Amino acid sequence: xxxxxxxxxxxxxxxxxxxxxxxxxxxxxxxxxxxxxxxxxxxxxxxxxxxxxxxxxxxxxxxxxxxxxxxxxxxxxxxxxxxxxxxxxxxxxxxxxxxxxxxxxxxxxxxxxxxxxxxxxxxxxxxxxxxxxxxxxxxxxxxxxxxxxxxxxxxxxxxxxxxxxxxxx
Numbered sequence: 001x002x003x004x005x006x007x008x009x010x011x012x013x014x015x016x017x018x019x020x021x022x023x024x025x026x027x028x029x030x031x032x033x034x035x036x037x038x039x040x041x042x043x044x045x046x047x048x049x050x051x052x053x054x055x056x057x058x059x060x061x062x063x064x065x066x067x068x069x070x071x072x073x074x075x076x077x078x079x080x081x082x083x084x085x086x087x088x089x090x091x092x093x094x095x096x097x098x099x100x101x102x103x104x105x106x107x108x109x110x111x112x113x114x115x116x117x118x119x120x121x122x123x124x125x126x127x128x129x130x131x132x133x134x135x136x137x138x139x140x141x142x143x144x145x146x147x148x149x150x151x152x153x154x155x156x157x158x159x160x161x162x163x164x165x166x167x168x169x
Contacts, residue, residue: 001033004046004047004050004051005030008026008050009026011058012025012058015058025058029053029054029057032057033053036053105160108163109159109160110156113155113156120149124145130142131145
């Protein structure tokens with residue numbers, strides 16, 4: 001356990017981010033390791049076998065969380081867990097994510113914006129107002145509104161890329 005605990009915790013953190021579940025999952029992994037050690041056949045490395053158990057536990061945890069969260073009201077935390085599950089499963093299958101995952105990532109990033117920036121995005125993209133009409137409403141010039149939109153879009157793109165890589169935004 002001492003030898004592989006760090007590897008297991010890093011693997012879990014990489015897929016879930018740091019949180020209370022990391023300790024629980026790491027503990028479950030080593031309980032299963034001790035329980036199943038007599039079945040380890042030594043055809044591969046012990047580390048690989050242990051990380052395989054960790055991978056199974058992370059996937060199970062993510063699927064259970066998605067299932068549990070669907071019962072609760074949709075919220076940012078649910079979207080993040082669903083995104084991590086899709087990312088986790090996509091890593092096993094290929095290097096690309098489903099376009100729906102990018103929409104979830106966008107929702108997460110939009111929710112993290114300051115309210116003023118969120119309102120500007122809402123006005124321009126969802127209410128279909130022009131930069132000129134937004135500028136007139138806020139007493140600004142259209143150029144500053146366009147520049148603010150550009151900066152917000154760049155920030156959203158960076159946030160989405162960080163989520164794809166599993167970093168905290």
